Amino acid sequence: MNIYTFSDIYEGLEESFDVTITSDMMDKFLDISNDTNPLHVDVNYAKEKGFKDRVVYGLLTSSFYSTLAGVYLPGKYCILQGLDIQFSKPVFIGDILTISGKVKYINQSYKQLEIKAIIRNQNNEKVSKATIKAGLMDE
Amino acid sequence: MTREEIFNKVQDIFRDIFDEDDLVITDSSSSDDVEDWDSLNHINLVSAIEKEFKIRFALGELQSLKDVGAMIDLMVQKIA
Numbered sequence: 001m002n003i004y005t006f007s008d009i010y011e012g013l014e015e016s017f018d019v020t021i022t023s024d025m026m027d028k029f030l031d032i033s034n035d036t037n038p039l040h041v042d043v044n045y046a047k048e049k050g051f052k053d054r055v056v057y058g059l060l061t062s063s064f065y066s067t068l069a070g071v072y073l074p075g076k077y078c079i080l081q082g083l084d085i086q087f088s089k090p091v092f093i094g095d096i097l098t099i100s101g102k103v104k105y106i107n108q109s110y111k112q113l114e115i116k117a118i119i120r121n122q123n124n125e126k127v128s129k130a131t132i133k134a135g136l137m138d139e
Numbered sequence: 140m141t142r143e144e145i146f147n148k149v150q151d152i153f154r155d156i157f158d159e160d161d162l163v164i165t166d167s168s169s170s171d172d173v174e175d176w177d178s179l180n181h182i183n184l185v186s187a188i189e190k191e192f193k194i195r196f197a198l199g200e201l202q203s204l205k206d207v208g209a210m211i212d213l214m215v216q217k218i219a
Contacts, residue, residue, distance in 0.1 A: 107186045109197065
């Protein structure tokens with residue numbers, strides 16, 4: 001886990017990490033959310049709708065924005081204050097996602113970071129983007 | 140930029156942050172007058188104003204502001 005303090009942070013600071021999506025993750029997300037929409041749980045239905053496999057929950061992949069802020073940027077002293085997400089492409093089981101974020105703005109008075117974040121798949125396609133607002137609790 | 144121009148832009152920022160297209164602020168408006176003006180939206184307001192007007196506030200300056208009018212007056216000084 002990264003332990004950036006407020007004075008370590010600068011505009012342009014970047015962090016990233018990779019995750020492989022598994023069917024176990026889908027099962028766990030279903031268990032937590034009870035989102036039984038067939039697009040996520042029924043491969044035949046997903047194929048009928050033109051997808052190659054069942055579609056991974058958008059909020060499962062977006063949970064990695066939480067990881068980006070809470071573990072990588074800024075890490076330990078993060079308190080998540082806002083998240084604005086847009087989805088652009090479907091994600092499937094087996095996809096390898098790269099979650100990256102860059103500090104775009106720092107509110108010096110209230111120690112809040114605005115992080116522009118992107119998730120890309122193994123083909124370098126952008127599957128979603130987000131603006132993260134995160135406070136720092138270090139001092 | 141005149142005080143009135145600054146005020147009108149700030150009003151647009153308030154409407155955006157609080158999702159109220161017809162929100163009207165005055166010089167005497169404060170957090171007591173806008174239901175959703177909590178601590179997180181206050182940070183959002185300050186960030187939006189800093190980015191829109193390309194200015195920066197110090198925490199001490201912000202803590203001494205009693206209402207919107209005082210904030211606009213401070214902005215007029217910074218933008219001048």
